Amino acid sequence: MSWFKRVKEGITTKTEEKKETPDGIWEKCPSCKKVLHLSEQLENQYVCIYCGYQLRIGSREYFEILFDNNEFTELYPDLTAADPLHFADTKKYTDRLAESTKKTGLKDALRSAHGKINGHDLVVACMDFNFIGGSMGSVVGEKIARSIDYCIQHRIPFMIISKSGGARMMEAAFSLMQMAKTSARLARLAEEKIPYISLLTDPTTGGVTASYAMLGDINIAEPGAMIGFAGPRVIKETIKKDLPKGFQSAEFVQEHGFLDFIVDRREMKGKLTSFLKMMADNPRQ
Structure with a gap:
């Protein structure tokens, strides 16, 4: 029965003793299609070691990358969505929310936290695409609004990391109202002369792009991120023309004046530190 066991230099491994590779240890790069081990992703801050593609990550990974020693205080963690329209x-x-919470361990599509980046205080509100496509609902808007109030109270710079498919259709007008609500709060932040940094990641679309994602004192994007309002197919069908090459990529958007910088994730913490130091040394008058 040697077919069912391996014998080499006195070591025998029976079939029943073999262990399966756990899910999530390996991941294929969506760009170059090469396989990446989890340890390689962690060491390279979830950037493909072969082609430089910035893999999609969530708030947990961004907090690990940005906050010193991964130490932070989460703000308003218990806010959850209601169902005022009884959408079905x-x-x-409500079932969709429960499933997403069980799958991701998140209460909604955004987490907000206060921590330090190389010794500089910063509040970061980070969206999670895995929770209903990172859609902007009432909880997302409320967390951003409360986080801005927290920044005003404690005189701390604010940053939003956007990653979203747009407004949450299940909340209809309640979701669209968050565009005006967050924009108005950011105007208050500007009146208080407190810096706001916007980081756009892949993808940033819909009502998120049309509101807080593009209102930063500094607008940054990760390389290759898709940034736009409507999708390319919808735009092409509307204008009846072929779209330019690279349309809605971060590089295209920067070329047309909507972004200040494109920053590799591996350099992000250092760049943010420079921005925070610059803005602290040169406060808005």
């Missing part, structure tokens, strides 16, 4: 299409909205 193929599935109840």
Whole structure:
């Protein structure tokens, strides 16, 4: 029965003793299609070691990368969405929320936290695409609004990391109202002369792009991030023309004046430190 066991230099491994590779240890790069081990992703801050593609990550990974020693205080962690419209299409909205919470361990599509970046205080509100496509609902808007109030109270710079498919359709007008609500709060932050940094990651689309994502004192994007309002297919069907090469990429958007910088994730913490130091030394008058 030697077919069912391996014998080499006195070591025998029976079939039943072999262990399966745990899920999530390996991941294929969406760009170059090469396989990346989890340890390689961690060491390179979730950037492909072969082609430099910035892999999609969530708030947990961004907090690990940015905050000193991964130490931070999460703000308003218990806010959860209601269902004021009693939305029901193929599935109840409440069921969709429960499934997303179980799958991701998150309460909604944004987490906000106060920590330090190389010794500089910063509040970071980071979106999670895995929670219903990072859609902007009432909880996302409320967390951003409360985080801005916290920044005003404690005189701390604010940063939003956007990663979203846009407004949450299950909340209809309640979701669209968050565009005006967050924009108005950011105007208050500007009146208080407190810096706001916006980081746009892949993808940043819809109502998020049309509101807080593009209102930063400094607008930054990760390389290759998709940034736009409507999708390319919708735009092409509307204007009846072929779109330019690289349309809605971070590089295209920067070329047309909507971004200040494109920053590799591996250099992000250092760049943010420079911005925070610059803004602290040269406060807005």
